[in-house]
Amino acid sequence: MPQPLDRIRAAGAPATGPPRFDRQMRKRRIMSILVSIALLIVGVYAILGLTLYFMQPSFLYRPVREVEYDPGDLDLAFERVALPTQDGLKLAAWYVPAAGARYTILFCHGNSGNISHRLDTIHLWNELGFNILVFDYRGYGQSQGQPSEEGTYRDARAAWDWLVRDKHVQPERIIIHGRSLGGAIAANLAAQVEPAGLIVESTFTSYEDLGKEFYPYLPVHWFASFKYRTIDAVRRAACPVLVVHSRNDELVPFEFGRRLFEAADEPKQFVEIDGRHNDGFLFSAETYRRALLDWVGSLDQAAARRARPGG
Structure with missing residues (x-):
């Protein structure tokens, strides 16, 4: 069944x-x-x-090896320099003097190109009446070696040592200026020496912080192989600090500039400019130039006060 x-x-x-x-x-x-x-x-x-x-x-690091131009293309007299580093490399640099200069600018450029792409900055500082030393990090332009974080710090120190040792420039007559990645390198140098002042322009607070902006969905802390902690270096810098940043910066958020300013000790100044990350200083040329001159003027006034008896 x-x-x-x-x-x-x-x-x-x-x-x-x-x-x-x-x-x-x-x-x-x-x-x-x-x-x-x-x-x-x-x-x-x-x-x-x-x-x-x-x-x-x-x-x-986005270096370009070919050096396309030099200050001579702007009819500027300049000296080609080979800077020796502590680890035995030679770095390409240009020293551009200005008649009657009160200060010398040690300029640390950003992460791409080479010194031939910084003629706008060289020309600007020269027009304002300042000497300027601009150099290429290892692996950039005609500089030997390959770039690394520690290497860029050594390269900036080599530029400083050359100015003090070979050019006999007094430390209190050197202004360290860094833009973008160069701001992190400049701040690190300023924390180790005693310059007249430090200019940090369009710079991030740290490599990790910038990574979190670009990759918020990744544990950047685990993967970051660089530090570039600008904010820590700015805190240690025992000199006047000028922070310059554009609210329209599409690569490094404006807030990073504000945080760097807040971290710095007095005397300090913040200048807001307009324009994108790479051209803000050109887009806001008049504001930018006036701010530089006013800030350097404040350095002169502070030096004069210190020179007075009991100052």
């Missing part, structure tokens, strides 16, 4: 197990799918993180 289950199958109804067993199977299938999705996400996440980790040097 046919059993009830046989009659159901013969009638075309699907065979099913007990309801509880079916629910458990569905849960297992769902859990298996969710685990597979989670493993896929973790795998993609890890691959992306590792790719960024190993590619960081090429993202951060």
